[in-house]
Amino acid sequence: MIPVIYKKPNFLDTLKYVLGKDDAAIVDTNMMGTKPDEFNQQFLTIKYTNKAVKRQCAHLIISIAHRPNYHEHLSDSQYSYVAREYLKDMGYLPKQESSVAATSQFVAVRHHDRHHEHLHIIASRIRLDGSLVNDSYDYFNSQVSTRRIAAELGLEVTPTTNEAVASKLEQEYGIITLTSPNRSKSIR
16 A cells, blocks of 8 residues: 645635545545535535644545555455554544544545555544644654555555555564665655
8 A cells, every 4th residue: 555645724625626626435434425516515514623733634545555456455444444553543533443533534435546446545634523633753653554454455465665564564473575766756
């Protein structure tokens, strides 16, 4: 799994882009509705609990391994699991279900509009209690999270761009991964 992280100021444009694709399928959300405007209204309600935040919207994309003659596939329920696990690892959802206030709103959408399956997650960086998701080291944490989830689901564990990530995966989870010298465009 390969993560890409965008931080944007506008929920509505991101929602319209992601949900506007012909093959878009909502696989998970903790919000009501199915249309961009419905989700946007709910995001805006929370946005005003912390007005100082300039980039309230996180647009997270997770791609599974793909190359010519090799494509992995996940069901919608597996993508839902990926979204929730990833959001927990990144601090958008609490590790324990009992801490509702430390929850961020999110919508997870599966796409096939490229030559591979991928998951878009639109999440509020502002939690329901008004606190902000800490995005320090999110590139590092994202690589660890996606490789842990890939190994758990029996998917190909893609090379990491960082020796520290590879070391953490091996020490904490027993996952051996290669390190690639090519740094991907994973954060914008």
